[in-house]
Amino acid sequence: MAAVAARGCGGAVCRRAWQRGVARKARGGAVPAGKSGLAPWVPVVGLEIHAQISSNSKLFSGSQVQFAAPPNSLVSFFDASLPGTLPVLNRRCVEAAVMTGLALNCRINKKSLFDRKHYFYADLPAGYQITQQRVPIAVNGSLSYSLCIDNKMSQMVTKTVRIKQIQLEQDSGKSLHDDIRSQTLVDLNRAGVGLMEVVMEPDMCCGEEAAAAVRELQLILQALGSSQAVMAEGQLRVDANVSVHHPGEPYGVRTEVKNINSLRFLAKAVDYEIQRQIEELENGGTILNETRAFDSKLGCTVPMRDKEGKQDYRFMPEPNLPPLILYDAKSLPANVSHQQVVNIDWIHERLPDLPSVKRAKLVEQYGILPEHSFTLLQNEDGLTEFFENVVKQTQMKPRKVIGWILNDLLSYLKQHSLTVKESPVSSFLLADLLNLLEKKEISAAAAKQVLAELWKGEGKTPLEIVKEKKLELIQDQKELEQICQVVIDGHENEVMAIKAGNRKVLNKLIGLVQRETHGRSNPVLVKQLLEKKLSE
């Protein structure tokens, strides 16, 4: 029963072929099996993702949820597991899990159960975690995600990973080890915060796929608002289960990699672990079913000492919580409002647009390329809104606007590590600038110069900058004709070549006119003028 039907990536689908450990990062086509007498390795990656639910209060208590509050300032009697306290389920957390389940195409269980998972740890005050081991709230879903091949945006492939289940559970507190005084300090602020554990089936085969799948999940969670899903703040934590095997053989022994706190590290950790396992096996070693931690400084995984040995969690039903019953339109009892019960259909109707739908809408509405829609949603929170705002305020076609957003704006922001919201150029200013360009008052080259000024954030409008720097296009046709004439007169050889039929040289002349006018001439107009003069 252990092996799940392979899906997603066979060796052919995955662009990275894993082979006998010669080169650490073997790239390129599939390894020709048989040549060496050995089949290539097939890596298998599954993920367990803990997403902190975005809610005002904790899963089973009324204490507030807040990042970086003073230690132990958000702890109720229940969170500290004072004797005699009982859990009371937070409705908001249930709704967040239902939303997430629906967004991930899961079957929502109308009856789910809570269980206790026991282990002793300083930041687990009750000695057990309340989770959903037997019957989780959502099962059997799927997540489609896209990734580009060889970093080329134009070559995107879409893949699907199955979602095994989503379960509600409590977060633990945090232990802070003070090695100097050899003591452990415990902060229970996080203890009892609601988590959704999303279990992804082992349908992925490399770090990049894992990272792309998690990124898509992150976008979905953020679109739903069910989790803020910021990895750096621990709202999204990813554990990767990695194994390798030969095609046609059962899955290999897997290891669990923990301590991954960014998408980049996720990709790195998974790839490292795959390569490590291959090398280990190639060298006649065996893989232990163990938990390993990713060391981001060393870029490798190391066995976790304190997780050695198999734990028996001694699961048992949580006796203080009745089964969690959800309703749909059909099963909803009469005279009950949606505020008293959780109605799956009601939530379904109110789901916001998911990233995939948003992308499709962007492509349809603005006529931009699909890969651009990915970049819009992929990169930065608020980028789409920025784009849409610019489009609203300018006559320029969205297909042209997107270039300014994705090339100019994004690269500037990246260079200066700024978020969209921190951009010194507002959507209003950019639209203003693009309008000047669109009305042919300035050239594209001049527009870049203006933008460079705008980044300084000195509060000037594009028009002011244009005036100040005298960047407006030369509207006086006579003046332009004169300049063209000067250029023609000074470049006899080029003129001859053009007249002999080498039209390409015309571009050189256009460029020369541009230079002469400091970019203040409209190339289309210049071309016309030059052509006219040359045919005279």
Next chain:
Amino acid sequence: QVSVALKEGQVTPTQLCQRCLALIRSTKFLNAYITVAEETALKQAEESEKRYRRGQPLGVLDGIPVSVKDNFNTAGIETTCASNMLKGYISPYNATVVQKLLDQGAVLLGKTNLDEFAMGSGSTDGVFGPVRNPWSYSRQYKEKSVSKSHSEDEESNWVITGGSSGGSAAAVSSFTCFAALGSDTGGSTRNPAAHCGVVGLKPTYGLISRHGLIPLVNSMDVPGILTRCVDDAAVVLGSIAGHDPKDSTTIQDNFMPFELPDLTDVSKLSIGIPKEYHAPGLSSEILALWSKAADLFKDAGAKVIEVSLPHTRYSIVCYHVLCTAEVASNMARFDGLEYGHRSDMNESTESMYAATRREGFNDVVRGRILSGNYFLLKQNYENYFIKAQKVRRLIANDFVKVFRSGVDILLTPTTLSDAVPYMEFIKEDNRTRSTQDDILTQAANMAGLPAVSVPTALSEKGLPVGLQFIGRSFQEKQLLTIAKWFEKQVKFPMIQLEEVKRLDHGVFQHQKSASFS
């Protein structure tokens, strides 16, 4: 009746409270109380007195002295569970039931003794020592026992209260309070009630909030009520029952308090006598009382029929698995970190845990944790825990079938025999004792049904014997109405205590009939 006296001003809440406190002092040897909250009790009595003077008492319970088993959280008053683990622990909050009593003006005298973490059936296994049954010092018992064990030291003749709510039962029985809260997981309220000659009510699971009750077995624990008469039990029930947002297993509805009617006609009732309760070890004396009680109903015109609850005999072993498993889980929180005892051992967190738990828990608790964890191991879970849950369902279904067949109420003995002397009791270990003593009470917890033990008669040794009524789920009113009729028929004698007599300056004349309602 005391309530009437309070209303009429024949006695003030402060006088009443002081009288009870004096009695607690004079009966200290019973070891019924772990903590006596003299100061706060007197303050509460004073408040109550003001309300009476204004003519605005909060209800029947206003000014009534009550006690609470020491496994209910009480803000500002130590809550120990009779364990080293929680010695000195002062909870920051009140259990819902405690809060409800206080909200209705009851005066909380103190916290009563129990077996450590309510694990036991004798009230002999707590760190504060065993509770002594007030009947050991009654004229009734002394007269009968002296002749038999003349040679023995009188000191060694005292009998146990039963448990684990023995302190609460002894407190009510010795007149130190008018009502007490116990807890009932396998019979812990009814068993000591029977041995101490008081009424012990275990309501339906889910009718009363468990918030603030330090759990033994969450899925079976119910706060229990110990009083001197059935009417009092109904009053206390009315004041503490109903939905609690802090306990998700309570019923959704609010509970409507009721007064018990005086039943005159029992001819429409069908009383079931479950034959399985004729258990091995049942004393002939109790068997005789049981059939006498059945005859009482029969003679009054009720239909009395023998019924069968075939799975009853598996109840104890099933309970053993479910109880220890939950105990193992519930006790995991006592690690010395957040509260309670913490060992000085500080080599590592793990060694501190181990030492804390070794020092904090007695053998009984540790033993149950050990076996519970064994049953929950992955390789055992299916064979033990799941099986036990299935058996539990069968036991519950037995009751469903019997009640569906038209039986209104079941009549059974509460205990196999009357209370045994302490010296006798401790010859067997806690586990053996619990196994024997819970045998007649346990199944009601498995099924979550309401049950009440009513003092019926004195045994040959002059000790109380109780019989148990088990009712349908949430049919407390019917259960108690029948119990009240029965109580009236059997005319259980008053305990005659030298200590009480000495202090009996009139106030307790009102108490002669033992009730406040």
